[in-house]
Amino acid sequence: VINKIASYGQPGSAPRSEDHIVRLLRERFGGLSASLKRGIGDDAAVFHPAGASEYWAFSTDMLLEDVDFRKEWSGPRQLGHKALAVNLSDLAAMGVRPRFHTVSLGIPADISQRWITDFYQGMAKLAERHHVILVGGDLSQSAHSIHISIAILGETRRKKVVYRSGGSAGDFLYVTGILGRSASGLGLLRRGVVEGDSRSEREALAWHRAPEPRCEVGSWLAAHGFARAMIDLSDGLSMDLRRLGSESGTGAEIYSSALPVFEASRAWGCDPLELGFYGGEDYELLFSVPPARASALERHYPRQYPQISRIGRLTRNPSVIVMKEPGARRRRLPDLGFDHFRIKGAGPEASTGRNNSRKHLGA
Amino acid sequence: VINKIASYGQPGSAPRSEDHIVRLLRERFGGLSASLKRGIGDDAAVFHPAGASEYWAFSTDMLLEDVDFRKEWSGPRQLGHKALAVNLSDLAAMGVRPRFHTVSLGIPADISQRWITDFYQGMAKLAERHHVILVGGDLSQSAHSIHISIAILGETRRKKVVYRSGGSAGDFLYVTGILGRSASGLGLLRRGVVEGDSRSEREALAWHRAPEPRCEVGSWLAAHGFARAMIDLSDGLSMDLRRLGSESGTGAEIYSSALPVFEASRAWGCDPLELGFYGGEDYELLFSVPPARASALERHYPRQYPQISRIGRLTRNPSVIVMKEPGARRRRLPDLGFDHFRIKGAGPEASTGRNNSRKHLGA
Numbered sequence: 001v002i003n004k005i006a007s008y009g010q011p012g013s014a015p016r017s018e019d020h021i022v023r024l025l026r027e028r029f030g031g032l033s034a035s036l037k038r039g040i041g042d043d044a045a046v047f048h049p050a051g052a053s054e055y056w057a058f059s060t061d062m063l064l065e066d067v068d069f070r071k072e073w074s075g076p077r078q079l080g081h082k083a084l085a086v087n088l089s090d091l092a093a094m095g096v097r098p099r100f101h102t103v104s105l106g107i108p109a110d111i112s113q114r115w116i117t118d119f120y121q122g123m124a125k126l127a128e129r130h131h132v133i134l135v136g137g138d139l140s141q142s143a144h145s146i147h148i149s150i151a152i153l154g155e156t157r158r159k160k161v162v163y164r165s166g167g168s169a170g171d172f173l174y175v176t177g178i179l180g181r182s183a184s185g186l187g188l189l190r191r192g193v194v195e196g197d198s199r200s201e202r203e204a205l206a207w208h209r210a211p212e213p214r215c216e217v218g219s220w221l222a223a224h225g226f227a228r229a230m231i232d233l234s235d236g237l238s239m240d241l242r243r244l245g246s247e248s249g250t251g252a253e254i255y256s257s258a259l260p261v262f263e264a265s266r267a268w269g270c271d272p273l274e275l276g277f278y279g280g281e282d283y284e285l286l287f288s289v290p291p292a293r294a295s296a297l298e299r300h301y302p303r304q305y306p307q308i309s310r311i312g313r314l315t316r317n318p319s320v321i322v323m324k325e326p327g328a329r330r331r332r333l334p335d336l337g338f339d340h341f342r343i344k345g346a347g348p349e350a351s352t353g354r355n356n357s358r359k360h361l362g363a
Numbered sequence: 364v365i366n367k368i369a370s371y372g373q374p375g376s377a378p379r380s381e382d383h384i385v386r387l388l389r390e391r392f393g394g395l396s397a398s399l400k401r402g403i404g405d406d407a408a409v410f411h412p413a414g415a416s417e418y419w420a421f422s423t424d425m426l427l428e429d430v431d432f433r434k435e436w437s438g439p440r441q442l443g444h445k446a447l448a449v450n451l452s453d454l455a456a457m458g459v460r461p462r463f464h465t466v467s468l469g470i471p472a473d474i475s476q477r478w479i480t481d482f483y484q485g486m487a488k489l490a491e492r493h494h495v496i497l498v499g500g501d502l503s504q505s506a507h508s509i510h511i512s513i514a515i516l517g518e519t520r521r522k523k524v525v526y527r528s529g530g531s532a533g534d535f536l537y538v539t540g541i542l543g544r545s546a547s548g549l550g551l552l553r554r555g556v557v558e559g560d561s562r563s564e565r566e567a568l569a570w571h572r573a574p575e576p577r578c579e580v581g582s583w584l585a586a587h588g589f590a591r592a593m594i595d596l597s598d599g600l601s602m603d604l605r606r607l608g609s610e611s612g613t614g615a616e617i618y619s620s621a622l623p624v625f626e627a628s629r630a631w632g633c634d635p636l637e638l639g640f641y642g643g644e645d646y647e648l649l650f651s652v653p654p655a656r657a658s659a660l661e662r663h664y665p666r667q668y669p670q671i672s673r674i675g676r677l678t679r680n681p682s683v684i685v686m687k688e689p690g691a692r693r694r695r696l697p698d699l700g701f702d703h704f705r706i707k708g709a710g711p712e713a714s715t716g717r718n719n720s721r722k723h724l725g726a
Contacts, residue, residue: 039497040497045463045499051414051417052412058463058498067505100399133402134403135399136422142427143508144429145506145507153410
């Protein structure tokens with residue numbers, strides 16, 4: 001399975017990895033204006049409208065046909081849901097509550113009116129649950145394929161924002177939910193399993209097609225000051241952990257036995273642990289908590305929220321180290337996360353596997 | 364020429380014109396929250412962050428390869444400029460000052476690093492002039508073609524916003540600049556003229572590739588209370604005037620002899636008046652002014668700003684009427700404006716002609 005995942009991202013020597021370009025952009029556009037609190041480089045930009053009682057966050061994320069999805073694998077309702085979910089997840093990762101969004105939809109001439117309506121309905125249903133309002137957008141005919149681009153605005157609670165950069169060596173690392181579930185679903189689709197026979201198969205497929213963004217959890221963690229650094233897992237734990245560590249100036253150690261992996265996927269030939277590290281698109285939250293706050297977090301964390309698991313800690317050493325459990329034999333985690341800009345000449349077959357590097361420009 | 368323009372939009376009976384879909388969406392998502400002042404249906408959505416001293420506007424607009432542009436006809440700098448310009452224009456049309464923007468870029472594997480850098484530089488140069496800051500976005504490999512999607516945030520001056528809906532019968536109608544200049548440039552490109560020999564040809568090509576959004580004018584008109592209704596001319600005067608009229612509950616009469624058309628295009632076989640009515644992508648502003656304010660406007664309008672021309676007035680009668688000059692013989696203006704959703708089966712040849720109906724969802 002690791003080869004499958006890695007095939008999204010052929011190493012290649014191309015100098016234009018997205019992270020590289022983000023660095024260039026950041027240098028070029030790094031200046032902050034009076035009301036801009038955070039520009040390029042986090043899950044969302046943060047600004048303070050003059051006089052406003054809260055900060056606002058601004059982010060965008062797109063889904064492209066045959067790169068991020070295939071029409072044969074996801075219906076319009078699921079795509080509408082997912083396109084908004086990935087944006088909600090960006091705000092969740094900062095602890096910001098979503099308020100308004102736009103959607104730009106480019107569709108080829110052969111897409112039916114029904115498809116369009118279903119797309120908007122899938123999006124609207126998720127929007128309603130998260131109290132985010134569609135305020136505008138675009139609808140355009142495209143020449144080649146479906147493009148979906150959403151921009152989103154959110155508002156903080158008590159001006160609290162959690163950045164990727166807030167972590168300190170020693171912080172405990174937690175994740176919400178289960179890791180590798182979406183990639184397990186993708187694994188099924190690649191094998192031609194579109195419906196799913198067992199409950200696990202259906203769960204994996206559903207999470208791949210329509211993940212649930214962790215808005216409530218993110219907002220709760222921020223408002224109560226438990227999370228010091230946070231990021232959403234769009235490109236897989238390995239890659240997103242490196243991003244959080246790099247912004248926080250730390251490395252990390254991860255206890256593989258503590259990873260909440262999707263064990264059921266073993267039944268269809270996946271390696272749950274590999275998918276837990278490298279599978280993208282789970283949209284779970286990874287966050288760091290000062291050790292002194294960990295027991296309060298575990299005590300007060302609402303039972304009705306998705307599970308959280310303590311999976312490791314941030315370290316002064318900048319590498320990402322894996323060990324079975326604290327104190328066990330250590331090894332470096334290979335850096336195999338996928339990145340759009342390493343997919344070379346990817347046709348539909350090679351490329352549909354989501355590579356949520358889109359968020360790396362920061363919004 | 365009129366046939367050329369009209370061929371973008373074959374009438375067809377397809378029920379999914381974009382305006383139709385916008386109406387549906389508006390019914391579905393029409394509810395306003397406490398801080399949302401204007402949702403779907405104008406050039407941008409407007410909201411009031413709790414406590415803030417100004418209103419904020421939020422908008423998005425995309426450019427798709429082989430629909431909105433061709434790589435052979437526009438370089439990356441021009442595309443970067445134009446993609447931002449069309450978004451700036453949305454805010455200009457409401458009198459709102461641009462503050463922050465994001466950009467999502469989906470590009471095929473064969474696009475060079477240089478192309479990407481140039482694109483960002485074209486965008487950055489325009490951004491700098493308008494004091495709008497790039498705060499985030501996406502960079503993603505696409506499977507088929509280039510997609511550019513920008514979202515933008517702006518801030519009012521003294522909480523003043525000009526909507527499409529603010530016009531009254533009797534208001535004078537003005538436009539900035541020249542109409543049909545962009546379509547004249549497109550006409551050249553379609554004839555294979557990519558460089559331009561004369562000054563006029565170069566001017567038309569430049570305006571088509573990189574129009575200047577009228578931010579200063581829009582903001583000035585709003586702040587001084589001259590414009591009562593305003594819209595930017597993305598789909599051509601005929602179509603955008605109908606939109607303004609429909610939102611304001613009026614019709615209009617236009618004096619064709621007063622239209623500031625691009626006369627030079629006659630030299631390459633265009634009909635300047637037809638392009639003045641139907642040519643898209645000029646990104647000039649169309650605005651209505653109460654008659655009692657017209658002479659003050661004409662007196663105080665800053666000389667260094669682009670010219671404005673009084674071209675007609677809003678009427679109680681809902682039709683759009685054309686006459687040579689006030690009091691002359693009247694005829695109805697045929698409704699030939701182009702609309703993405705009337706381009707059926709448009710390959711690159713048929714479709715590249717911009718159809719800026721993207722803004723109709725309202726943001």
